[in-house]
Amino acid sequence: MADTLANLWVGFSVALAPSVLLYAFVGCLIGTVVGVLPGVGPLAGISLLLPATFGLDATRAIVMLAGIYYGAMYGGSTTSILMRIPGEAASVMTCIDGYAMARRGRAGPALTIAAVGSYVAGTASVVALMVLAPPLASFALRFGPPEYFALLVLGLLVLAYMSSGSMLKAVAMALLGLLAGMVGIDQMSGYFRFAYGVVELGDGIGVVPAAVGLFGLSEVLLTAGQAAPPEVIKPRLRELLPSRREWRESAAPIGRGTVLGFLIGIIPGSAHIISSFVSYAVERRLSRRPEEFGRGAVAGVAGPESANNAATSGAFVPMLALGVPSGPIPAVMLAAMMVHGVSPGPLLIRQQPELFWGFIASMYVGNLVLLVLNLPLVGLFVNLLRVPYPLLYPAIVMFSVLGVYSVNGSVVDVWIMLVTGVVGYLLRKFGFETAPIVLGLVLAPMIEMALRQSLAMSDGRYSIFLVRPIAATLLGVALVLTLLSLRSLMTRALDWRARLALAEKGEPL
């Protein structure tokens, strides 16, 4: 322990050096700007600025890139809350309750809770990263395809807690999303599925354009033409901070979200996107007032936002401890390290202690910088809501197209956004929710690949799921949860119809 503290001291001395601090700050700033733009998420942000880091030394480059990553995660919640446009795929859940809070005039508190929750989660998970990196990383590596499959099945069950309306409708939407996820090259056999010669669809329907379309564009389509513009209660300056009740309600979700997000984040693969989905479901399940979810429940913002940030730090565990890329963003960071002559690998901690501890220290600093940066900005952002809606929504449309286009330089993404926007508009008008579609879209390719890989590993035997302990445990938990919710479904079947009628008369979600 004393060793760790001593190292951390070295790390801080590196991270707090003015030039390094400057780069961390610049990274956070750019990241926030990038994150606020709809559709442009941390990956796009890091990739944009990777070349700019070539002239710097390794520590500064990594610190700046990490700052961009965090900044983008923080910034992504801003558009989600203020305009219901997900800043990146992981912010989708914040759109639901965050935006509802904004509509009730609680935009400031929502933004603040998101910022504070992200800070707590980010800092706590950096501590965990620091102390537990090597053993956690070895554990994470044991997640092979069967374990991954079991985890994703568990993630799919999240669906049951995502809807506030009819379960049938939520299932139908999830199936729609799952099917949409089948578009593209089948990586196990090489066939192009449902792509009809459009090469850009080879990797499937992009989650980012689809999320921006289903949430952001559909919102504009729904509200732009309404005779009375959406009544956004313009908050007064005094109401920018959360009330005591809101603070109390966010404390536990932040804690749970942190732990949950971190654990999901350390698993190599893109599972960390589902951290916010899972957190939302957990909060809803544990809440004493589940009917608030969808209408502005504080826990619905605090939990997912914390989970998001914790997953971000978690993703660095395998990267730093073992030098394995646990997802596209750590892969870019590893490449950045390689470009600067640092060989990421299991010996990184020993060979480059300055880099490692400087990085950790800069994560603390970065989180703090972002908190300080974002809190005053809350007032600024909230004022955006004062812009008359007929001027605001064309700007939103423009930024959405810009954001979605700039990720891949592809017009196909713009078309995807448009089509999903129209589909989302129609679905919401008819009383369906769009969040399960995004969940399905994200999970489908991963679940299918994990299943088929597991069968390839075991030569077709399904017993592989039962023989491996982690997979069997996760599947067991999934089974228990399914049975529990089925039971509660049946006991609540009677007033389910009444809820259905209520939900349909209520605001479209």
Next chain:
Amino acid sequence: MSPVVILALAVLGASAPAAAQEAYPSRPITIVAPFPPGGVADLHARPLAAAMEKVLKNPVGVVNKSGAAGAVGMSFVANSRPDGYTLLLALSSISIIPEADKLFGRPPAFTVDQFVPLALLSADPTILVVRTESPWKTAREFIEDARRRPGQISYSSSGIYGTLHMAMELLSHAADIKLRHLPTAGAGPAINAILGGHVDALASGPAAVIAHIEAGKLRPLASWGDRRHPALPDVPTFKELGYPGAEFYIWAGVFAPRGTPAPVVERLEVALREAVNDPDFKAAMDKLKTPIVFKQGEEFRKFFEADARRLAEGVRRVGRIEEKK
């Protein structure tokens, strides 16, 4: 239309062809890297762009157009105007993708003859690695074991018909063994799979695994190269072991769309030759532990065609896996 408009249009029309006759280069050049940022293509393209900018005294930028294992970016360049302002930094998969398309009876996203090869930059041989805990200490032991237990030893790859898959496929054919293939979503997950013990072996580009070899987690058994890799002098090549058919490089080269005028091609070839000798570029490649292997003209063409032929045969041999039971 008002006379002013007609005049304006005439001026514009007149100036267009004149612009084409300006000295090359007169506009920023774009190198397309058909893979997501941070990948091998990127790591070559960006230092190269910087070096070329110095040589040509003209801005050279890199654009990532990723998707479909490189097909999106590659077909983008194949269909762009052959004026020398859009170039492609391709990896060996350029020969694989059209073959795979043919296999599935799809109209190809692009064909190899839609490009003019300009230069080869590097040719990293793949390395066969296993975990240090595994029982095989030499490549020979591995191959003999694979012969005794066909289909039991597993390996991961970056995707079906991908470079890592094809490398193993060439070995399997040359050594007459049968291995079990586990495709993953990319080079990163492929490495995770072997480190986590979910597969037994992996054919990987050296840069990605050298750190793990040094840390004692992975053991290199052999390489798919012509010569031993400078960073791994004790690792024999399959050629030495008697399997000359197992030759595979993950190479990176620069291409231009077919139809690019000859003077432009020449100018680019000269620029590339100079750029490769730029000290900053050399330093960047050094840091990546990627030795520069520079070939142009006839030499490159021969290398490229031999490679393409090997890969095409390999893809055809793999066939469509659904047809094999």
Next chain:
Amino acid sequence: MLTTDRLAGGALGLLALAVMFESRRLPLGTLTKPGPAYLPVVLAALLLLSGLALVVLGGRAPRPAALGWEEGRHTAAIVAAVAVVALLLERLGYRLTMAAMLLVLVGMVERRGWVVTALFAAALALGSFFLFDTVLRVPLPRGPLGF
């Protein structure tokens, strides 16, 4: 009686059938070795069931006409504007296309004063281009005139 639920359920069912039809060209595989068509067919079958369930149970939902479609004109205009942008973005370049879109949406659809509209459109189009193309160095399409 056509209700929203029934309409939606029917549409989903039709989509499911279309997917199953399209999947016939892909190998199905077996339970122990699922092929590319396996999961799509399974999911489409489940979607078909959900669609049917919605049709059967959807009697109590409101009728589509009763939902109120006052925003329809605006919605259609926005959709059309974005579609045109998608078509022209790489042909006319970013700044022209976006400025045009903003002009149309703010000036014609929202009917704001022309001066305000023109300033707004120019500022946003040029400003965002500057932010991305120059500051962040993300290349955005330029039109044939280099603009």
